Amino acid sequence: MSERTFDRETLLDLTVNIVPLGILTFFILVFLFASPWELDPFVTAISIGLLVVPFAVLVLVTFVSGRAVAQDEQSAATAGELSASDATLDSGVEEEPVSDDHPESDAENDESNDTERDDAGGDEDDEN
Amino acid sequence: MVEAQLVLTALMGLFLAGVAVWLSRIEDWRSYTPLAGGGGAVGEESGYAHNEKPSGLIRWLTTVDHKDIGILYGVYSIIAFAVGGIMVILMRTELLTPDEAIIGSQFYNSLLTSHGITMLFLFGTPMIAAFGNYFIPLLVNAEDMAFPRINAIAFWMLPPGALLVWAGFLVVPFTDIQPAQTAWTLYTPLSAGVGTGTQAGVSGLGIDFMLLGLHFTGLSATMGAINFIATIFTDRGSDVNWANLDIFSWTMLTQSGLILFAFPLLGSALIMLLLDRNFGTTFFLAEGGGPILWQHLFWFFGHPEVYILALPPMGLVSFILPKFSGRKLFGFKFVVYSTLAIGVLSFGVWAHHMFATGIDPRIRASFEAVSLAIAIPSAVKVFNWTTTLWGGNLRLTAPMLFCVGAVSNFIFGGVTGVFTAAIPIDLVLHDTYYIVGHFHYILMGLLAFTVFAGIYYWFPIITGKMYQKRLAKWHFWLTMIGTNITFFAMLLLGYLGMPRRYATYTFGVGPQQIIEVLHQVTTLGAFILLVGQIIWVWNMIQSWYEAPTLQDNDPWDLKETGQFTNEWGWNERRLETAIADGGEEEEATMTDGGDPVDGSADAE
Numbered sequence: 001m002s003e004r005t006f007d008r009e010t011l012l013d014l015t016v017n018i019v020p021l022g023i024l025t026f027f028i029l030v031f032l033f034a035s036p037w038e039l040d041p042f043v044t045a046i047s048i049g050l051l052v053v054p055f056a057v058l059v060l061v062t063f064v065s066g067r068a069v070a071q072d073e074q075s076a077a078t079a080g081e082l083s084a085s086d087a088t089l090d091s092g093v094e095e096e097p098v099s100d101d102h103p104e105s106d107a108e109n110d111e112s113n114d115t116e117r118d119d120a121g122g123d124e125d126d127e128n
Numbered sequence: 129m130v131e132a133q134l135v136l137t138a139l140m141g142l143f144l145a146g147v148a149v150w151l152s153r154i155e156d157w158r159s160y161t162p163l164a165g166g167g168g169a170v171g172e173e174s175g176y177a178h179n180e181k182p183s184g185l186i187r188w189l190t191t192v193d194h195k196d197i198g199i200l201y202g203v204y205s206i207i208a209f210a211v212g213g214i215m216v217i218l219m220r221t222e223l224l225t226p227d228e229a230i231i232g233s234q235f236y237n238s239l240l241t242s243h244g245i246t247m248l249f250l251f252g253t254p255m256i257a258a259f260g261n262y263f264i265p266l267l268v269n270a271e272d273m274a275f276p277r278i279n280a281i282a283f284w285m286l287p288p289g290a291l292l293v294w295a296g297f298l299v300v301p302f303t304d305i306q307p308a309q310t311a312w313t314l315y316t317p318l319s320a321g322v323g324t325g326t327q328a329g330v331s332g333l334g335i336d337f338m339l340l341g342l343h344f345t346g347l348s349a350t351m352g353a354i355n356f357i358a359t360i361f362t363d364r365g366s367d368v369n370w371a372n373l374d375i376f377s378w379t380m381l382t383q384s385g386l387i388l389f390a391f392p393l394l395g396s397a398l399i400m401l402l403l404d405r406n407f408g409t410t411f412f413l414a415e416g417g418g419p420i421l422w423q424h425l426f427w428f429f430g431h432p433e434v435y436i437l438a439l440p441p442m443g444l445v446s447f448i449l450p451k452f453s454g455r456k457l458f459g460f461k462f463v464v465y466s467t468l469a470i471g472v473l474s475f476g477v478w479a480h481h482m483f484a485t486g487i488d489p490r491i492r493a494s495f496e497a498v499s500l501a502i503a504i505p506s507a508v509k510v511f512n513w514t515t516t517l518w519g520g521n522l523r524l525t526a527p528m529l530f531c532v533g534a535v536s537n538f539i540f541g542g543v544t545g546v547f548t549a550a551i552p553i554d555l556v557l558h559d560t561y562y563i564v565g566h567f568h569y570i571l572m573g574l575l576a577f578t579v580f581a582g583i584y585y586w587f588p589i590i591t592g593k594m595y596q597k598r599l600a601k602w603h604f605w606l607t608m609i610g611t612n613i614t615f616f617a618m619l620l621l622g623y624l625g626m627p628r629r630y631a632t633y634t635f636g637v638g639p640q641q642i643i644e645v646l647h648q649v650t651t652l653g654a655f656i657l658l659v660g661q662i663i664w665v666w667n668m669i670q671s672w673y674e675a676p677t678l679q680d681n682d683p684w685d686l687k688e689t690g691q692f693t694n695e696w697g698w699n700e701r702r703l704e705t706a707i708a709d710g711g712e713e714e715e716a717t718m719t720d721g722g723d724p725v726d727g728s729a730d731a732e
Binding site: 058 | 475
């Protein structure tokens, strides 16, 4: 189940949290192997702990949330539940990679921009 | 003697347990019905709660409807915003001249303290709760908050909290008690009443009042957070799942998690400080735990508090900005996961507020590392917002203007924050106006701007009316210009070495003339902000009372772009119900056991 839940798209989404994890890893290594201070077991433990604990919790939270989202996404897509009126993501998840992640290549968006840009000057017609 | 005390304690425990059991038998805590089990003075067993709310003041005093409580939170917060704003206008007026000329340094210090506490605890947190209360149940298709009565209790803790926080000002004309003058951080040993100044003895009772008031607000926030978490986890409609949960709910969920871990710690620290002040304990005294212990405890709460105040505003931008860009939020899930990352990492950066205290440099270095790491998820959001705007069909309505303004201000606030995450730079800038400028770019520039965006965006739902477009634009531009004049000048003052928290600047730090001019520019910006906010309040009140009722339930043309989200759908059902009923909107009728008869109506 786990391998199927974390498919390529999900892993791609989770990369956003890999960057801060990478920064933390970098500093853990620096403080362990290139520290300008002499090694004091107590202070080093606290110092590294301050990096390791957030690292571990972030991994855990990312994993749990990523799994929850991916599982619900799969079950909703299977059941065809996501629709414009039902949810705040206003279209089915299968469309999302196209419209969200590659907007420039989305012809429909471009067309609507071209046709509606003329109206931009008359903004807020709806307000009184 | 000891045995007697133990017996007494056990008896009291049994008594309290008995009370709890009795209450649980007669009360259904999740029900709307005042006395769900029947009997009592005013209730009777019916299977239904009230069909309509009582009228007038009684409605507002007794309501457990999440929408009413949301409005109560909102009105309360705006009053607090006005009080905090008037305080800072007095302070800025004093700072027009270098010497102590208008209000005096003690009163200045009192205002400085209360301005911070008021804006953070009495405006910021409750204002976010206002949006959460009104809209989270609608967005997730819940009938109400999970615990409506706890929701009401959480709100009603705030007014006494505010009175206690401001108590020093209220009693100072009649007693020797002084308002707290400790700054909002309440650093010990000053706040512990050490010494013979105005913060000790009888005159220091203002601090005790403030601590108790803060405790009330903390309890309120914690109860609210539990309610939001329970609502989003357990009361979601069947059509809302983790994959399509809206971004505002995600940020509220994360924020509630932060509150759940942060505010109880603040409560504990406040009690320890009260004990130090009044019962001779030494938690934060040099002979006991030491003054730095307070800073650790305070900032372990305090830094998550920053994100408690920043994450929901980020959610509001992420939610509202795409509606006026004609397209969905770019990288929705990036924003979700980065929100969670900020939530986690926010607990690992607290000592970056304490770089200048002389803590071990190896420990400091770790906090610097996490502080740099937390910048990434924040920056990710900015890129997502920018990319959403890129090539979009932008409509510069008032909520959109405030969102774009918030993004712009957040960049200033965020980038200046990254600088101070570096220890060497922080050591130079820490006690200067640079820090004041930095965090005000976040709190005014992001938080207040998104609050305005949210209010304008949802104004048609809350009031059934539309605000006045021209006044809203005046409000935006005055606020945008005022914010940037005020807080950019503060950044420059910081670079020139102007220390913060002082009522005067006659001391010879930096180029005196330039500092004076920059202070006057800052004050000018504050007055521009004041004018903008007066226009806003006028717009809101006049539009609510006098604007024609909206006939169109899609004032933002959300259906065109497929972004007609749940709360607008709820509003549409409400209006349709009102028409079917003969033009009057009926109150929601909830049951306390059976199916809801009509969960979509609301009274006006």
